[in-house]
Amino acid sequence: MRLVLATSNKGKVREIQALCEDYEVIPYSELIEEFEIIEDGDTFKENALIKARAVFNVLDDKDVVVLADDSGISVDILDGKPGIYSARHAGPDANDKDNLYKLIDDIKAKGVESSPAHYTAAIAIVTSSSEHCVHGWMHGTALAKAVGDGGFGYDPMFIPLGYDKTLGELDDNIKKKLSHRAKALSLAKKIIKSF
Numbered sequence: 001m002r003l004v005l006a007t008s009n010k011g012k013v014r015e016i017q018a019l020c021e022d023y024e025v026i027p028y029s030e031l032i033e034e035f036e037i038i039e040d041g042d043t044f045k046e047n048a049l050i051k052a053r054a055v056f057n058v059l060d061d062k063d064v065v066v067l068a069d070d071s072g073i074s075v076d077i078l079d080g081k082p083g084i085y086s087a088r089h090a091g092p093d094a095n096d097k098d099n100l101y102k103l104i105d106d107i108k109a110k111g112v113e114s115s116p117a118h119y120t121a122a123i124a125i126v127t128s129s130s131e132h133c134v135h136g137w138m139h140g141t142a143l144a145k146a147v148g149d150g151g152f153g154y155d156p157m158f159i160p161l162g163y164d165k166t167l168g169e170l171d172d173n174i175k176k177k178l179s180h181r182a183k184a185l186s187l188a189k190k191i192i193k194s195f
Helices: 010-019 044-059 083-088 096-109 172-178 180-192
Strands: 002-005 024-027 064-075 114-126 133-141 158-160
Touching: 002 010, 002 133, 010 024, 010 064, 010 180, 044 064, 044 114, 044 133, 064 083, 064 096, 064 180, 083 096, 096 133, 114 180, 133 180, 172 180
Parallel strands: 002 024, 002 064
Antiparallel strands: 064 114, 114 133, 133 158
16 A cells, blocks of 8 residues: 655655555655645644645545644643644744754753653544544653754654653664654554555
């Protein structure tokens, strides 16, 4: 079965391909030209469904299964921010590094070196006959500094609960077991197997 991802984010594509080895997983940009999807939902679930529906409708292929991920980090000291705005925390044209260092600066501005935080991943699955959305979470600590150069996004500043290293330092196999996206995808795969 071919799963089409409603993203062209190379980090997400790599991670989802590694977690879904039993399937052919391709970003939609390999099938059609990339287009802007306005994520104007109020939750990770709403935004994931918006992305999956948009790609499904443009592909116009009744046999396709479209997966979309909307995920982000919520930091307690910042009242849950950046949350659904994680991908554009430092502005609309920001890249991963811009967002990372903006969040580090925001935590420092509160006069602390760290804060409890959690990641959320919502995975939407859209087919011609159904829509589903599942969630996964990973709790831990957000640091006011970056440590390690592995992973992507906010990984170098996040220490998962029960560990003493950031996701930027941890081995990919450990991260696969812990990650919010891995947890959501394990639920998504159960739904996909039922098709």
